[in-house]
Amino acid sequence: MIRPHDSLIVQTLGRFLIPVVQLFGLYVLFFGQYGPGGGFVGGVILGTGMILSVLIFGHEASRSQFARKILHGDGVGMLIYAGVGGLCMIGGGEFLNYSELEIPGLETASRRFLGILLTQIGVALDVAVTAVSIVFSLSAEEIIEDSING
Amino acid sequence: MILSYEIFLLLLLLMTAAGAILVKDLMSAIMLLGSYSFFLALIWGWFGAVDVAFVEAVVGAGLATVLFLLTLFGTPPKESRLRHPPRSVTTLIVIPLLGILLLYAAKDLPQFGDPNSPASVHISPAYLQRSYQDTHTPNVVTSVLMDYRSLDTMIETMVIFSAGIACALLLRRQTK
Numbered sequence: 001m002i003r004p005h006d007s008l009i010v011q012t013l014g015r016f017l018i019p020v021v022q023l024f025g026l027y028v029l030f031f032g033q034y035g036p037g038g039g040f041v042g043g044v045i046l047g048t049g050m051i052l053s054v055l056i057f058g059h060e061a062s063r064s065q066f067a068r069k070i071l072h073g074d075g076v077g078m079l080i081y082a083g084v085g086g087l088c089m090i091g092g093g094e095f096l097n098y099s100e101l102e103i104p105g106l107e108t109a110s111r112r113f114l115g116i117l118l119t120q121i122g123v124a125l126d127v128a129v130t131a132v133s134i135v136f137s138l139s140a141e142e143i144i145e146d147s148i149n150g
Numbered sequence: 151m152i153l154s155y156e157i158f159l160l161l162l163l164l165m166t167a168a169g170a171i172l173v174k175d176l177m178s179a180i181m182l183l184g185s186y187s188f189f190l191a192l193i194w195g196w197f198g199a200v201d202v203a204f205v206e207a208v209v210g211a212g213l214a215t216v217l218f219l220l221t222l223f224g225t226p227p228k229e230s231r232l233r234h235p236p237r238s239v240t241t242l243i244v245i246p247l248l249g250i251l252l253l254y255a256a257k258d259l260p261q262f263g264d265p266n267s268p269a270s271v272h273i274s275p276a277y278l279q280r281s282y283q284d285t286h287t288p289n290v291v292t293s294v295l296m297d298y299r300s301l302d303t304m305i306e307t308m309v310i311f312s313a314g315i316a317c318a319l320l321l322r323r324q325t326k
Contacts (some may be wrong), residue, residue: 033287036200038295044208047210048236051216074318078311081304096300112285116296123307130314131213137321 002056002139014056018063021049029124033113040122043077043127050128051135059139067132074133077126084118156196163189176222176230184215197262201291 005011029042031148050067083125085096093100098115099108106114166189170182187210194203222230260267277294287293295303 028245032292033289036204036248036291038201038289038292041201041204041208042213044205048208048212048216051213055216074311074314078307081307085300086303096304098297098300100267109284109286112297113287116287117283119296119300119303120292123303126307126311130310135220136225137317138217140322141206147264 002054002059004061005056008054014052018049018053018056021052022046025049029120030117032120033116039123040127042120043124046124047128047131050132054132054135054139067136067141070129071133071136073129074126077122077124077129080122080125081119084115084122088115156193157197159189159193159196163193174232176225176232179232180215180222184211187211187214215223 005014008011010058025042025045025048028037029039030044032038032042047143053061074100084098087102088097088100089095091100091102093115096115096119097110103111103114109146119139163186166182166186170179170186173179173182191203191207191211194200194206260269264270268295277298278290281287281290281293285293285297286296
């Protein structure tokens with residue numbers, strides 16, 4: 001169990017910094033096709049923003065409730081990634097061959113662009129949720145109290 | 151001048167790495183490891199591997215440090231002091247030998263950025279030439295990772311997924 005941080009400076013800075021971190025995570029995720037970055041880094045930055053809010057405001061604060069809600073969504077990102085692969089198979093191609101995605105009115109290269117974007121979102125979701133979930137596992141109430149009691 | 155900057159960074163890297171091993175308590179070791187990752191990220195950025203530098207800065211200096219700290223807070227205080235066992239004769243002989251062997255092998259590595267090295271004549275030119283027409287993605291690293299080598303990335307994501315599940319199964323206990 002993580003309690004809220006006492007210091008006013010840390011809390012104020014956290015209120016200011018966490019949205020900036022989240023926005024930067026989204027930027028890195030969606031501009032991974034134009035510059036450095038991509039699904040993995042974007043997901044870790046998004047997860048780190050949520051971890052920061054848990055570390056500063058504690059487990060029970062309203063700001064941390066979002067992290068608490070998504071805690072058990074580990075498989076969603078994996079499902080998106082494999083789902084895109086499955087859609088390619090339904091479209092008549094090999095697994096994860098994005099050019100067979102069945103979207104009318106798009107040329108092959110744009111289909112592959114879309115496939116890359118969707119799988120990147122899948123990776124980002126998976127990584128972000130896993131990072132938050134590991135932090136929650138490590139800071140579970142019973143573990144900390146056991147070690148204090150002996 | 152450029153060279154001195156590089157040497158300064160490498161010296162800092164060596165100092166933080168040695169400090170993380172030699173230091174007496176775990177808290178300082180964790181902090182030194184975090185700064186080690188940060189200097190490593192700077193060096194990779196210097197070499198032009200911006201994607202790798204990004205991951206190193208975020209995961210190595212940010213996330214891993216937080217995870218180590220949380221583990222440390224769950225450790226009883228008397229166990230967070232490091233006791234260094236006396237060095238055995240085998241270590242003193244084997245480790246320098248390994249170092250000499252690696253330095254000997256490093257002589258045969260291709261020059262940094264050599265266009266005729268085996269790694270950059272086999273399939274990289276094809277990726278570099280065709281990536282934009284194939285996928286409309288200017289960043290070749292992304293198109294290789296997520297399109298040409300998509301299955302590899304999927305299995306890597308699965309590894310992270312199973313790491314999260316393993317942590318939850320091992321560490322979380324049923325609350326009353």
